[in-house]
Amino acid sequence: MTTLTFDRSAASNSAMGAQFDGDGTNFALFSDHAERVELCLFDEAGTETRLDLPHMEGGVWYGYLPGIYPGQRYGYRVHGPYAPQEGHRFNPNKLLIDPYARQLTGAVEWNDAVFGYDVSTGDDLTFDERDSAPYVPKCFVTDPAYDWDFDRALFTPWRETVIYEAHVRGLTMLRDDVPQDMRGTFAGLASDPMIEHLHKIGVTAIELLPVQAFLQDNHLIDKGLSNYWGYNTLNFFAPERRYLKTGEWGEIKEAINRFHKAGIEVILDVVYNHTAEGSELGPTLSFRGIDNLSYYLHGDDPRHCYDTTGTGNTVNVAHPMVLRMVLDSLRHWVEEMHVDGFRFDLASTLGREATGFEREGSFFAAIRQDPVLSRVKLIAEPWDIGDGGYQVGGFPWPFREWNDKFRDDTRAFWRRQGGQKGKLAERLSGSPVQFDHSNRPATSSVNFVAAHDGFTLWDVVSFNDKHNMANGENNNDGHNNNLSDNMGVEGLSEDPEIIARRMRRVRAMLSTLMLSRGVPMMLAGDELGNSQDGNNNAYCQDNEIGWTRWDNAERSELIETLARLSDLRKVHPLLQETNFACETSVTWRGPDGSQMTEATWGDDDAPLLMDIASDEDRLIVIINGGDDAVVDLPDGGWTIAFVSEPETATLDGASLKVGWQTVVVVKLA
Structure with missing residues (x-):
């Protein structure tokens, strides 16, 4: 040289x-x-x-x-x-x-x-x-120049947003109509077949598991496994190279450009709470050797990392230069890469001050005043493993939050656990107990019934227990409380009757998701009846266990269900209401059409009616978690707008017959 x-x-x-x-x-x-x-x-x-x-x-x-x-x-x-x-x-x-x-x-x-x-x-x-x-x-050393061809941020309103959580690699590895050399890359992710599919089911934003460069854990390599999900960040600016067909970061820009032209936003799942260096016994790759005392949190003994993430270390965002690095990274992905927002992994860690979690802390304050970052979509995973780490509803505007209460209560209701009707009404209403404060909108709740961490939706109706033996941890990893129900057979089945029962419940849960106040988020593959063979912690399964399977022909009808639900949300703004205190009224009714009483709230077998009305429109959402039932609708001329289980609802005047475990929407004629 x-x-x-x-x-x-x-x-x-x-x-x-x-x-x-x-x-x-x-x-x-x-x-x-x-x-x-x-x-x-x-x-x-x-x-x-x-x-x-x-x-x-x-x-x-x-x-x-x-x-x-x-x-x-x-x-x-x-x-x-x-x-x-x-x-x-x-x-x-x-x-x-x-x-x-x-x-x-x-x-x-x-x-x-x-x-x-x-x-x-x-x-x-x-x-x-x-x-x-x-x-x-x-x-x-890189050159940031790129011809964006007049690309502009979409800024899709939260009320219109439908999120699709996906893995860059896993989404296309088994997709036959994506060229072989593009599968598992950003090029495949933004290919014509994928964009067409997302349009069909009404997706407005794709939320990607981590794409920042991450470390392959040594203990997984020794087992013949790999870090598939990527929650072990090595660098906050550089992309993960294996997601790039040519290795050049311009591929990400090209993919985002294609998504934007298709009207689809791109949200990144980002991990700023810890790095891949682990505890003080981990490797020295970057931050530890540059300035360990500044970049990481330490307890009373500075020899040891202070760990609120379960990974060995915690990034010290309270330090102004470390906070600047995180903000610079976020702005890099927005200004140079044109992403539309972020989902913050274990976001409670980012709000930790000397006295514990602080919703008005320096990290949140810095983002809220930032002229670039305050305008993009910001989503918090509102928990970590530290003391006081569970903070659902505790984040400041403009943050939205993953709402695991929606997941748990929806699953519990549809598996007929009992005593869940009032809880489900809360979720359908946008979880006001958690979010109706501090001038926060109903879209503060990101609703989901399945996410990357846990059972897929099909596995929720196919397995009573987790089956994680492939992870090499003797089935000790992953959640034990899955609120699942195999509906008679543990595992996947070819029995048409079992499949039909499972389809019915999955349709009902997807309908609940799409008809609730808040922002719906679906897990990639749930519209296909995708299974991970009962593995509820597929973080290390970069193979057919973790990849999205596109060949479930007998369950492809779920795509049509989501398409109809997405269209329904677009046609009826009542289903997109953002304000808790609004002119739209909600009346809860029992199966006889009258307002709910203490007795009907406690009747697990009776359908629940959510009557939503405004000056321009009126809908009634009928949630029947029990057996076949007859519902008396209030006076008015009603027509059926949607049925989760086709041909299982009939309307005769004001009398509606509803099939078991079915969701129906009626509208004024």
Whole structure:
């Protein structure tokens, strides 16, 4: 490599990471406790050139190198005290990934050299002198230029939003009409067959499991498994390369561009609560070696990470420069990649202050005032495993929240658990106990009956118990309280009668989801009757267990059910109401048409009627969780607008016959 000299007059600390300006690249890295920072450049043969960053202000080390262009590989070595008992774990023998790297090459190879201590001893107070560079991904200088062809954010109103949670790889691996070389990539995700399918079922936003670069866990590799879901982030800016057909990040931009032209938003599931480095016994790959004390939370003993995530560490978003990194990452995905929003994994962790969870904390306040981030869709997974971590309903506007109460109460009602009618009415109403406060709208609740974590919807009606033996943990992992019911046979069945019963209940649950106030979210494959063979924790199953199966012909009628429900939501704004205190009135009625009494609320076998009316429209949603029934409708001329189980409802004047476990919607003629 030719001799390189920093241009001191062109150096800047205004932007972090590697910033290419057309003539060269400015490098900037934050480390408040470092004593020296080396920029390490690699040529195509892997030869390393080390240069000390010449400037430091406020803990930001920086320098400008002329003649460094996109494609240049680099990393850092950071010098400072190795004093674990004081929280410092600097080790310049370890090549470190730039937290702001836009692209990475290669994967972490599990070698003892990637640990800052002598891992063979198990003692993190020891110091390891082996060079980790051969085993660590290199960062890439990138050029952000891309012709967006006048792409604009869609800003679909929350009241019109229908979310489809999917895995970039798993969604298309078994889709025959997607070209083989595109399956499992962003190119396949945004292919014509997929966009056509999403249009048919009324999807307005696709929510993707993590696409930021993540680590393949060593313990899974030893078992012949892999980290499939990706909740183990290695870098907050760089994309996961295996989702790219050519390895170039422009593929993501092209996919988002295609989705936007089709009227579909893209939401990313992001993991800013922890990183892939794990506890103090984990590898030194990036943050730990750059400035362990700044980037991670520590308890009373700074030697140990403070863990509220169950992964070994917690990102210290209370530190202003770490918070800046997270916000810069979010803005990068919005401004450079044009994503439309984020779902924050274990979001309670991001709201933790010195006194515990704080809904007015620095992270939420920073996003709410940000002119870019406050405008996109923001969804919280409102819990973590720490004390006081369950915070459903506790997040500030404009955040929306995953509502697991909707999932649990809907499943319990339809499996005829008993005593659930009042709870289901709460969910149909938008869960006002949780969300009707602080001027929050009904769309604060993201309703779902199945998500990536847990049983698929078909498995909810096919298995009483989890079947996770393929995960190699003796079936000890995953939830035990699935609120499921196999309807007579444990596991998948070819019995037409069993299939018909299961179809009936799945249709009823999907109908409940789409007819409730709030934002409906479906799990990819639930419209196909997709099964994971009873595995309710398929995080490590990058195979046909975890992939979406498109060949369930006998259950394809579910697609038509969702299509009809989506059309119904579009035609009747009553089903999209956002305000709890609104002109739209809701009256709860019993099967005789009169308003509910204490007796009818307690009658598990009697249908529940939700009478929704405005000056322009009126609908009645009939929820029959029991056996065949007859319902007397209020006075008026009614017609059937929707039946979850076709040909099981008949209307004779004001008398409606409803089949067992069926949802019906009637409207004024």
